[in-house]
Amino acid sequence: MRDAEDRKPQSDEARSGFLSPSGLGVPAEPESSTTSEFAVPEGLAVPKAGRTGTESEATSEFALPTGLDVTPQPPADTEGSAFNPPSTYRARQAPPVFTPPSGVPVVSLKDVPWQDRMRTMLRMPVTERPAPESLQRPDDETGPAVPRVLDLTLRIGELLLAGGEGAEDVEAAMFAVCRSYGLDRCEPNVTFTLLSISHQPSLVDDPVTASRTVRRRGTDYTRLAAVYQLVDDLSDDETHVSLEEAYRRLAEIRRNRHPYPGWALTAASGLLAGSASVLVGGGFLVFVAAAIGAMLGDRLAWLCAGRGLPEFYQFTVAAMPPAAIGVALTLAHVNVKASAVITGGLFALLPGRALVAGVQDGLTGFYITASARLLEVLYFFVGIVAGVLVVLYFGVQLGAGLNPDAKLGLEERPLIQIAASMMLSLAFAVLLQQERATVLMVTLNGGVAWVVYGAMHYAGDISPVASTAVAAGVVGLFGQLLSRYRFASALPYTTAAIGPLLPGSATYFGLLAIAQNEVDTGLASLTKAVALAMAIAIGVNLGAEISRLFLRIGSAEKRRAAKRTRGF
Numbered sequence: 001m002r003d004a005e006d007r008k009p010q011s012d013e014a015r016s017g018f019l020s021p022s023g024l025g026v027p028a029e030p031e032s033s034t035t036s037e038f039a040v041p042e043g044l045a046v047p048k049a050g051r052t053g054t055e056s057e058a059t060s061e062f063a064l065p066t067g068l069d070v071t072p073q074p075p076a077d078t079e080g081s082a083f084n085p086p087s088t089y090r091a092r093q094a095p096p097v098f099t100p101p102s103g104v105p106v107v108s109l110k111d112v113p114w115q116d117r118m119r120t121m122l123r124m125p126v127t128e129r130p131a132p133e134s135l136q137r138p139d140d141e142t143g144p145a146v147p148r149v150l151d152l153t154l155r156i157g158e159l160l161l162a163g164g165e166g167a168e169d170v171e172a173a174m175f176a177v178c179r180s181y182g183l184d185r186c187e188p189n190v191t192f193t194l195l196s197i198s199h200q201p202s203l204v205d206d207p208v209t210a211s212r213t214v215r216r217r218g219t220d221y222t223r224l225a226a227v228y229q230l231v232d233d234l235s236d237d238e239t240h241v242s243l244e245e246a247y248r249r250l251a252e253i254r255r256n257r258h259p260y261p262g263w264a265l266t267a268a269s270g271l272l273a274g275s276a277s278v279l280v281g282g283g284f285l286v287f288v289a290a291a292i293g294a295m296l297g298d299r300l301a302w303l304c305a306g307r308g309l310p311e312f313y314q315f316t317v318a319a320m321p322p323a324a325i326g327v328a329l330t331l332a333h334v335n336v337k338a339s340a341v342i343t344g345g346l347f348a349l350l351p352g353r354a355l356v357a358g359v360q361d362g363l364t365g366f367y368i369t370a371s372a373r374l375l376e377v378l379y380f381f382v383g384i385v386a387g388v389l390v391v392l393y394f395g396v397q398l399g400a401g402l403n404p405d406a407k408l409g410l411e412e413r414p415l416i417q418i419a420a421s422m423m424l425s426l427a428f429a430v431l432l433q434q435e436r437a438t439v440l441m442v443t444l445n446g447g448v449a450w451v452v453y454g455a456m457h458y459a460g461d462i463s464p465v466a467s468t469a470v471a472a473g474v475v476g477l478f479g480q481l482l483s484r485y486r487f488a489s490a491l492p493y494t495t496a497a498i499g500p501l502l503p504g505s506a507t508y509f510g511l512l513a514i515a516q517n518e519v520d521t522g523l524a525s526l527t528k529a530v531a532l533a534m535a536i537a538i539g540v541n542l543g544a545e546i547s548r549l550f551l552r553i554g555s556a557e558k559r560r561a562a563k564r565t566r567g568f
Helices: 002-006 114-122 146-162 167-180 221-235 243-255 262-279 284-306 311-318 320-331 338-347 352-363 367-397 414-431 436-459 464-486 496-501 504-515 519-550
Strands: 186-190 194-199 208-213
Touching: 146 167, 146 186, 146 194, 146 208, 146 221, 146 243, 167 186, 167 194, 167 221, 167 352, 221 243, 262 284, 262 338, 262 414, 262 496, 284 311, 284 320, 284 338, 311 320, 311 367, 320 338, 320 367, 338 367, 338 504, 352 367, 352 496, 352 519, 367 504, 414 436, 414 496, 436 464, 436 496, 464 496, 464 519, 496 519, 504 519
Parallel strands: none
Antiparallel strands: 186 194, 194 208
8 A cells, every 4th residue: 555655646636636535445557647537548448649748738637638549740839728729820920821910011002093003902802902001081089980981982983983984993983982091891882873882890890881872874074083083182192181071072073063054065966966977978068967957956855854754765856857857958859968967967876985884894894784884875776776767767758869878988088087087076075074174185086096097997998897996996095094194084085086986877877778678788787887886895995904004104013803704
C-alpha cells in the first residue's frame, strides 16, 4: 500500500473529488494516468502518440481523445483546445486571405474620372472594393443619416434614367453619391422603371433598402448635364458639399426651365426634316415642303400630348403630315421628289436616342432594361409605320405615282450635303434641349460622321451598313473623348451627331412597297433599315469602349469586364 501511495502524482489531481477512498484497494498502475472524465476507457486499445507539451495540456478536460486518428502536427502548432483559432491565423498579423481588422486599404484613383472609378468598382466583388476615404462632409458628429443619403441617391438616379442615360452610367452615378458620403457597402440596381439601392454597414447589421419608381420621362440634356456636375462635385474631395446643399441644388435642377421655348422646338423639327430632305437629294422646294410637314406633325403631337394620349398615338399622328404633303405634291404633278419630302419627315421621328440607349444597355449586361428600351423603340416604330402606311395607302388608291424602285439620287454636291448634315445635327441638339456650349461641338461631330460615311460608301463603294457602323464608331469615340474632357455625360455629344446616319430612306421605301402590296420588297427594305439602326447603336457603343480601352485619360487601371456565362 505504501508503494502505491508513493506512485500517486503529487499535484492537484491527487486531491480531486474523483479519488478512491483511502480504505479501498486500487490496483497498482504502472504510471500516472489522467483522472478526467474525458479519459479513454481502460480497456480500449489506442495507438500511442507522441506526447509533446506540459502535463497540464495532457490532462485538460477539452483534450482530444488519444484514440482519434489525427495527423500529427509540428510541436509548436499542437493545440489541445477545440476552440483555438486555426494554426495559420494570427489576430495581429493576418494573412492576405483574411480581411485585416482595419479594413481594405484605400486605393487612390483621384486622377481618374469618377465615371471610370465607379464603373471599375461596381464590377468588383464587395469584398475587393477599395475602402472609401474618411468622411469629408459630416452633417453632425455621426455623419449624415443613411436613409437621407439613399433618398438623395435615388432622386439623382431618377433624373438620369428619365433623361435617357444608360443603366450602367446611372448605377455608376448612384454608387458615386453613396461613396461620397461614406457608404461603401452599397449595391444600386437599375431597371427601366424602377431604381433601388441597398446599404449594409457590416455583415452582422441589417441592410437598409430604398426604391423609387420612374414614372415620367423627358428629354432635357441641360438638366442631365447639371445632374452630372452635381455628382462630379460630390465625388471631388476638394469640393465640400453637404447633404442639405446637395438637396438644394437638386431642387434647383428640377425647377429650372428648358433652355429653348416651344416655338424654337417646332422650328428645330422643321429644320431637321428640311435638312434631311436636302441630304437625300432634295432641293429648296423639297426643303420647304418637308419643313412644313414636320412642323405640322410636331404641333399635332403636342396637341395629342396635351389630351393625355400615349406616345404611340403621338408618333402615329406626327408621321401623317409629311407623308400627306409628299402625296399631295405627287397628285398635283409638281416636279419635286416626293420621296425626299417623306424621308425628311421620317428623320424627325425615328427614335435614335432610345435605340442607342437600349443597345448600349444590352451590350453592358443590363438585359431587362435593354429589352424594355428596345420594346419601346419597336412601339414607336410601329406607330410611325401605321401613320405613314395609312397616308400612302390612300395616296396609292387616289392614283399617286409613287415608285418604290426609284432611288434617291445623290448628286455630286458634297459641300451641300456636309452643310445639311451639320444643320440636321444642330436642329437635333435643339430638340434634345442641350446646353448652348455643347451645340457647336455636336454639330461638328455630325459633320464628321457624314464625311466618314460619304467617303466610305460613295467614294469607296463600301456597303452602307459597314459605312454606317464605322461613322457611328467615330461619333462614339469623339463623344466619349469630349465627355471625359469635360467630366460630363457622353449623350449630348453623340445623340444629335448620329442624326444624319438614321435610316430614313430605307424605312420610307419599305413602307411604300408594303402599301403597294409588294410585301417581300418592303420587308427587305425594312430589314435593311433595322440593320442600319443596329449598326449605328453598336458603332456608337464600340467607339466609346475603344476610347476607354486605348485612350485612357488619367486612368490607373482597366475596367473589369462583367463575368457572364460562356455557354454553360
